[in-house]
Structures are given as C-alpha cells and as structure tokens.
Amino acid sequence: MTSLKESRQDLPESSPTYCNCQDAANSHVYLQQRSYVRFNFSQLCRFTVSLPLIGLVICFVSANIFQQNDIHETHCRVYNVIPSISAITGISPQRYIWRIVIALHVGPRFLTSLVYHRFYLNQLSRVSQSNKKSYLFHVWLALSLNLIEQAALIGVTYVSNRENYPIHEKIFCVFMVSSQVHMLIVLKLLKMADFGREQSEQRSYFFKRCLFYLSLLCTCGLLVFFVKHRVYCHDMAFSWFSFFEYWIAATNMGFHATIIIDFPDEDIIVGSNWKSSKTKIK
Template identity: 30%
Template sequence: MPSRIHISMSQFLWFAYIVPCFALFSCVSLSLMKDFEKSTRTHCNVTNFLPSISASISEYEPQRFIWRLCFALDSIPRYIIAYLQLNHLLNRHHIEYPEHFALVQIASSTFHFLELTFLLLLTYVSSREIKWIHEYSFISFMICSLAHMLLTVSTDYLWPRIMHIPLNEQEKSVRSKRLTWFTLNIVSISISFYFYYRHVTFCEPYIYSMFCLFEYIIVITNIAYHSVIMNEWDRQGVQIQFLIK
C-alpha cells in the first residue's frame, strides 16, 4: 500500500534555504582549516586570508563532495518552490491587467528556473574540469538571478492593484524585505567587481580576499532574497504531500 508523507510548507522552505547556507559555510571553513595556503593562493602570490567560493567547492575534498551532495538534496525542493510560487502569484485576484501580470510572472519564473539550472551546472562542472562552462554558467546564473529579482521587485512596487484592496501589513513587509536584499545583492556585486579589478590590475595583498568576502555576501543575499517567501507562506498552513509506493 502506498503511504503519504505530509510536510508543512514552512519546514520545506527552511530545509531548502538552510542547506545551501550550510554548504557555503562548511566548505569555506574546511578550506580555511585544512587547505589554507593552497585555497588562498593566487596567480601573483600575494598574501590573502580568504578562499574564493570556486576554490572552496571544487578543488579539495571533502569540500567538493559536501557542496555537490547539498545541492543534490536542495535542487528538487528549490524547483518545487519556484513552481508553487508561480502558481501562487498567478492566482492573485487583486491585480489590474491580470493577463499582462501573468506574462510578467511567467517571464520572472523562467529566469528563476534558469537561475537554478545554471547554479546546478556550475556546481557539477567545476572550474578545474571545464573552465569555460563553469565561467559561463556563473555569468548566466548572475544575469538570471538579477533579472528575476528586478522583475519581482518591480511588480511588487509598480504594478497597479484594484483600488479598493490596499496593501496589508504582510505584503508591505515582504516587498520591503525583497527590496532590501535585492539592493544589498546589487551593491555586493558592484563592490566585488571593484575588488576583482584591483586584484587583476595591481595584484595587491588582501584585495582578492575582499573580493571573496563580497562573493560570500552575494550568495547569502541571494539566498535571503529567495527566503522572503517564507513570510508569504507561513500563515497559510499549506502542506506538501509526497506519495511513496
């Protein structure tokens, strides 16, 4: 007889966003503890104190296995969440021009699905295996991530609503948090580019580590941005059901 497993949406979301945080912090910490000199070394051999994410997740064991295992566990939940969130947004009844709103949300979700796909690709094709695929996957991940955030924040603030249905406090909180994390993500990307330019141009001590620090912040703000949907779902009592045969 098949059995059914019920998981609350809140638990499902917590799992989906804690797993990549664990992967990041464990891989960086292990690289600092056991592979410090190799993971912080750069082409110009100046002093650094932090490894890049790419070095932490792809060049040493067990970091590479931890990262890949975590994203193997996390990938399906993230796709499911993206699908459920799209359905949730398409069922809004207080939005003007619903047909156009649906098209915008489908475009935004397409960028989200592509973001998750490119993240998987750069996870399983490391820079030391096929460098150009890893690099293009990273660039595509960043572009799709920013496009998805921009479309979501824009519709949150700019899309007209039916006049007699004002924003409630939960909606105000959600859109404010999204804007905050999106802004921090953009700022972190800009600062990381600045430090990377200084590193490749002048090869100064510690500058590459500052690039790595803001690379971590980019990942953390990306996760935090996506985790804001927990505020949308936590009061709805939604459960996810898995059928096991």
C-alpha cells in the first residue's frame, strides 16, 4: 500500500490538495493537470494576418514576371497595366499558392472571431442600461457578419473567376458588403461601450476608424471604375478598378490586424482535464 508521503512526492509541488469529506478518515483527493501547451495570441494574429499579404505579393510578382498575357486580359480587350486580385490568383500555379495561404489563414480567423465576440460581451458593463439590448444585438450581428465574410473569402478563393465567373462575382459582392458592414458595426459597438478610455484603446479605435473610411472611399472608386470598364469599356478603367481593389484588401487586412493592439499580451492555453487521484493513509 502506498503511503501518503510517497504519493505527495509523485505530484507536482504546485498541485492543489483537497479533502474528500465523505471519506476524510482514511483518504485524500489530489488534483493535477496532466499537460498543456501555451502560445502567444498576438504572435498567432501576426502570422494569420501576414499570410494573405505574403500570398498576394508572391502571386502578383510571379504572375507579372511569367504570365503577363494571361493576367492583363480584360472583358473589353482594352489596355490594362494593373491586374486584379482575381486575375493573379485565378491562374496556375498561383491559384494553388493562394488556396493554401487562405486555408492556413481562415482557421485562426475563426478563432479570433470568437475571441472578439467574447471581448465585446465583456464590455457590456460599460454600456448604459438603455443601450444594453441594442448592444447585444449588434454583438451577435458583428459575429454573424464576420463569419459570413470569412465564408465568402473561402468561396471567392476556391471558385476562381476562370472556373465560374458568375458565381465568383456574386461571392465577391457578398465579401465586400459583409466586410464593410462588419467594420461599421464594430465601430458602433466600440462607441456604445465608450471604448477609448486607455491609450491603447484610443490607438485601436483611431486605426479602425481611419481604415474603415479609407476602405469606404476605395469601394466607391472601385464601383465607379467597374461601371466605366463593364459598360463603357474605357482604357485603363480596369487598372483603376484593380488599384482600388488592392487598397480594399489592404484596409481589410489592416482592420483585422488591430487585434494585435487589442490583445497585446494574452496567451492561449490548451490543456487536459484535471485528474483526481485518491490516496489512502496507512
């Protein structure tokens, strides 16, 4: 039979000890954690945000060097110097590079969506009593729009414009609308929660607001030149469309990158359940 002293030596020093009241005369219950993995959440976010940026750079550079004729082809057959994102990610082998990048990107993105959802719920105490119901509605709306945006990103990635342009175009519109409205809802949530009391909060809100307005401005420019290209077939109209498209992608990445400011020191811990072991006393 194992003694109490020997059993305690087998356990980590930091393991808490609890007494089983039903059998206190001859036993004690010890709880210990088997194992855990810890990594910095901010580093994970940096990695997640950098993936599509790196992927776009690789696709843009390689496509312009080796496949210029393929990426500059337009609907109206007009002169074009800036290929669209769909053009550089829709040809082979760039489409496979882009799909791998997005596959690695969306997993952590779903995690950050849930983290932000919990973060907004924790700000409920800052909201006035009269706005709490509206605030909770917008919290769930922000989560829904974020998930729709990510689903549309997956769809627009794996249904390329060369494979099925009508479906690709519709999914792209869903991505654009959900992305813009999500940014707007987030800004409204932060304003309702009086976000900005600390210096880091002020910095995060400032960048989010600037990126949203820049994205909105670029979206207007994109729509104007899309009409000029598709309806009037103006020279260089598609180049300007692509120019604004890259800026929209950059502002979207930047908006999501502000999570680094919101969660600078947090860690993610993955561990097993606590294990109980009963040891009898001689």
